Amino acid sequence: MAALAETIGKRALEAIHRMGRMTVFLYRSAAALFIPPYRVRRIVKQVHFIGVKSLFVIVLTAAFTGMVLGLQGYYTLRKFGSEGLLGSAVALSLIRELGPVLSALMVTGRAGSALTAEIGIMRIGEQIDSLESMGIDPVKFIVTPRLLGAVVSVPLLTAIFDVVGILGGYLVGVKLLGVNAGVFFGQMEASVEWKDVANGFVKSLIFGLIIAWVCTFKGYFTGRGAEGVSQSTTSAVVLSSVLILVSDYFLTSVLL
Amino acid sequence: MSDTSWVCEPCGLEALPAPEGKPAIRLVDVEKTLDGKKVLDGVTLDIPRQRITAIIGLSGAGKSVMLKHMIGLIRPERGQVLIDGVDISRLSRGELYKARRRFGMLFQGGALFDSLTVFENVAFPLQEKTEMGEGEIRKRVLARLAQVGLEEAQGKFPDELSGGMVRRVAFARAMVTDPEIILFDEPTTGLDPIIRNSILNLICHTYHQHGFTMVMISHDIPEIFQWSHYVVVLHDGKVVEAGPTAEVVRSVNPFVQQIIRGDITGPVHLM
Amino acid sequence: MKRLNIETVVGLFVLLGIACLAWLSVKLGKLEIVGGDYVPVHAEFASASGLKPGVSVEIAGVDVGKVESITLRNYKADVLMKIRGGIDLQEDTIASIRTRGLIGDKFVNLSPGASDRLIPPGGKIRETESAVDLEALIGEFIHGSAK
Numbered sequence: 001m002a003a004l005a006e007t008i009g010k011r012a013l014e015a016i017h018r019m020g021r022m023t024v025f026l027y028r029s030a031a032a033l034f035i036p037p038y039r040v041r042r043i044v045k046q047v048h049f050i051g052v053k054s055l056f057v058i059v060l061t062a063a064f065t066g067m068v069l070g071l072q073g074y075y076t077l078r079k080f081g082s083e084g085l086l087g088s089a090v091a092l093s094l095i096r097e098l099g100p101v102l103s104a105l106m107v108t109g110r111a112g113s114a115l116t117a118e119i120g121i122m123r124i125g126e127q128i129d130s131l132e133s134m135g136i137d138p139v140k141f142i143v144t145p146r147l148l149g150a151v152v153s154v155p156l157l158t159a160i161f162d163v164v165g166i167l168g169g170y171l172v173g174v175k176l177l178g179v180n181a182g183v184f185f186g187q188m189e190a191s192v193e194w195k196d197v198a199n200g201f202v203k204s205l206i207f208g209l210i211i212a213w214v215c216t217f218k219g220y221f222t223g224r225g226a227e228g229v230s231q232s233t234t235s236a237v238v239l240s241s242v243l244i245l246v247s248d249y250f251l252t253s254v255l256l
Numbered sequence: 257m258s259d260t261s262w263v264c265e266p267c268g269l270e271a272l273p274a275p276e277g278k279p280a281i282r283l284v285d286v287e288k289t290l291d292g293k294k295v296l297d298g299v300t301l302d303i304p305r306q307r308i309t310a311i312i313g314l315s316g317a318g319k320s321v322m323l324k325h326m327i328g329l330i331r332p333e334r335g336q337v338l339i340d341g342v343d344i345s346r347l348s349r350g351e352l353y354k355a356r357r358r359f360g361m362l363f364q365g366g367a368l369f370d371s372l373t374v375f376e377n378v379a380f381p382l383q384e385k386t387e388m389g390e391g392e393i394r395k396r397v398l399a400r401l402a403q404v405g406l407e408e409a410q411g412k413f414p415d416e417l418s419g420g421m422v423r424r425v426a427f428a429r430a431m432v433t434d435p436e437i438i439l440f441d442e443p444t445t446g447l448d449p450i451i452r453n454s455i456l457n458l459i460c461h462t463y464h465q466h467g468f469t470m471v472m473i474s475h476d477i478p479e480i481f482q483w484s485h486y487v488v489v490l491h492d493g494k495v496v497e498a499g500p501t502a503e504v505v506r507s508v509n510p511f512v513q514q515i516i517r518g519d520i521t522g523p524v525h526l527m
Numbered sequence: 528m529k530r531l532n533i534e535t536v537v538g539l540f541v542l543l544g545i546a547c548l549a550w551l552s553v554k555l556g557k558l559e560i561v562g563g564d565y566v567p568v569h570a571e572f573a574s575a576s577g578l579k580p581g582v583s584v585e586i587a588g589v590d591v592g593k594v595e596s597i598t599l600r601n602y603k604a605d606v607l608m609k610i611r612g613g614i615d616l617q618e619d620t621i622a623s624i625r626t627r628g629l630i631g632d633k634f635v636n637l638s639p640g641a642s643d644r645l646i647p648p649g650g651k652i653r654e655t656e657s658a659v660d661l662e663a664l665i666g667e668f669i670h671g672s673a674k
Binding site for chain 1: 533534536537540541543544545547548550551552554555556581583632
């Protein structure tokens, strides 16, 4: 019994320690934003890596998400004779929930894992120590541009996801199942509030932060060798995805 | 530690005159535990100024960890790391970064940045840490690349280079800022004998040109004795022997003799 | 050349993202970027039950503005509306709370009057009709017929 309590206590202390380290890490990388010199090109490079290179997969998943929403929504709404609400159903589910969450999950899988692996390899190849030895803060050099890149890219990707998803819903609902186009967009405009768009935007900002934070942290403090990097990559993707979904619930309950 | 007059056999140059003053780096009773293992156990050591010092010892003796203490990459649990009398293990991050400007370091695998070309890798410390202009940086980088014989490779990326070329680029990068002290973590490990000797020769020549204080971890026994003024023998986190190369080579310490001759039997049994 | 490419591509990406965001917030979210050209007007209702800020204000079925806020004043509902500029409201305009369909959203309908005098910006519509209380109507109907 005492051993059990000891184990639980030890685990809890370790968890608190880890959370503290992650917080300090985030603080250091965010604080470095305000210390010159500023290297815009490095941030542009990260927006390219995280944003532009994720565009294809985002557009693809968005189109199909919107299409399936159109399909499901149509058959559900038809039972109540209110197919006219399809536009608002598609738009609201995309803007409020699916856009931010699915974009963030896709970015985690495509870019987040690569961030962890890249930084992990820099760690085991002593490139991070090498920066340190030159008197260059590796957090500012490596982590900060990626953090900013993700915070810029994810909301933009989410907006693109929303629009493409709505077009997908339009394609299925209007072109395929014959809902009136005017009703589709009219209902959408009537039901979507500025607050919905703003909340979705806030969510995507926070998700972008979570992705970059978790994935760079896991890479920065990776274990030894190739195995260490592969483990960090896996746990970065898992932790980032879990945090996105958990924080989504709390953000929704706070923002709503 | 007496400074015997010393001639570099392969390159035939005489050692630079003994400099005045205290040692460049002084470790006092340094202790460090990593993953529950005491890696450094009360290391006290002087690294003489403007001399080449070789650190030898078995794998896991704590050589790399000791080297990283000298530049503040690892902080000791106990003891002091004095650079010109300043304990760098107690400095804040900002002060430490400033102190590191006097250092250059060459890591085991070279640790070049994969996403940058050879030229950009060597130019990197200058762009980041100095106020030098583009043209000046270009001139300096090309001069250093010429010194290591790699002017033609300036546009290549690290993964297009051989192991020996990577070390030479890393060497050029380590000395591009004109530091006072250069640390080498196994600069020749994994290279064939000819390239190994040419790198050691390059280090030696550079020493005579610039008069750097150099500290080098090496497994190249006995070749390394031709290329170093001082030798430090480390075993199990302790300094077993330290002094001018000729004295260490003649040491009666059975461990030192075993490691020099590579005997299977002796004080250390690995299998 | 390669760098220029990266920067151009990133620039296009950012533009595309901002365009999507703008479409979502301006067209769907009806965000007024510079406040727009809107004129405030008050109306006092005995009951604004079911009316929410943000719902539309219509004249002859055409969207001309929206409800900005609903507050209580002298135990009556003071509804502040924002009407698009360029639309004249006569002094005897009637504001009524209507329901879209049987159980749909509430909105405010304005019926233009015939007076020559106009309501100034920030003025008040005097003639109002409150929301039709469907439950009360049904209750009345049931009680009435039971008697």
